[in-house]
Amino acid sequence: MNHAQLSRARAAVLSGAIALGMMSGVVACSSPDTKAVKAPGASAPAKKLTSAEKQQVKLVNLALGDSDPDDHLHDAHKLGVLVGAKRSGPLRATYNSRLKPGQAVKVDLACTGGGAVTLTVASGKSTETTEATCPDDSSFPEPLIFTADGSRVNVTVTGHGKYGAMGAVVHDLNISTAVARDLILANQARKAVPNKDQLEGFLGATSGSLREGIASSGLDVKKGQGIRIHAACAGTGSLTLSAVSGTAKSIKHVSCSIDPIGLGGILFTAAATDLEVRIERDKGASGGAAYSINNES
Structure with a gap:
């Protein structure tokens, strides 16, 4: 155990x-x-x-x-x-x-x-x-x-x-x-990423099944604001983590593990006043994933 x-x-x-x-x-x-x-x-x-x-x-x-x-x-x-x-x-x-x-x-x-x-x-x-x-x-x-x-x-x-x-x-x-x-694995992934009590400038967090996909849109940010997205995946295979704000876009692949580790996967600067974050499973991946977002400015 x-x-x-x-x-x-x-x-x-x-x-x-x-x-x-x-x-x-x-x-x-x-x-x-x-x-x-x-x-x-x-x-x-x-x-x-x-x-x-x-x-x-x-x-x-x-x-x-x-x-x-x-x-x-x-x-x-x-x-x-x-x-x-x-x-x-x-x-x-x-x-x-x-x-x-x-x-x-x-x-x-x-x-x-x-x-x-x-x-x-x-x-x-x-x-x-x-x-x-x-x-x-x-x-x-x-x-x-x-x-x-x-x-x-x-x-x-x-x-x-x-x-x-x-x-x-x-x-x-x-x-x-x-x-x-x-979803049981998503709960493990959620515990692996920093939460609002651990991050300054916390903006939000979510988690869910890779089978269903995970997305958040319409998050309010400031143009020129530095954003960091922490991600973790519990299961097998890998996922694609993407963030879009206006013309700014960043993509990162995150490996899944039975013992997930939270990674500060994306650091970028918002180019608009809204932010969209999306997790999609790569081919053959299964399990659950989570991410949290904080302001780095």
Whole structure:
């Protein structure tokens, strides 16, 4: 798991979920408008947790509390949360969602205590399984995307080893799996470019899927103003970053990477009072990209 790409945990814990986790070692809950939830894992015989396991459950809850979808996934719908100690056995839940076949299910998986966990997501005739490594004394949510094959989603989280805790937050996204995976990468790219708190003269920023293209136009600038555009691409291949202001135009190719690095890709002088910035993927490229703009004058 690449910790540099993952969100740091929130400072606040979902107290109700933690309390349940400490009592029984397993938590299964859903959003109020979820039509149906069955969580056999939650009805397993209660096992008293040790002090160490309680601490591990807290770490997982902290991590999952920071796993809400980013701004791109605005139509995401939380189906439920599963949290428990590894030795309490597999966590299982069945959710009814609004998804159509081919749309995306997003599962944020977190665990701690070393070893690994296996996540299985089943929908209709489709079943996908993945395994994640658990840090020893910390926990980080790993966003995973699966394809729905029907409106019912079955989720199982199985721990390997008797020490530590595990958990997952489940969302349906109401978008295709391909676009969802791009947008997860776009979020990584967005974190790689400087934001408004890091730049003097900040003018704007945006991010999105290479598949759909990214463009901003009509940005107000001053003629003769120095402009710097920072760009990053998470994925494979490369993109073309272009900026146009009146007669001034600049183009730069930016390589994509699994570990994106923000580059001050373009520095030029505006020749008019408006600015257009565009990102287009080069042939064969896939993933997400982001840019931010600041005044260099």
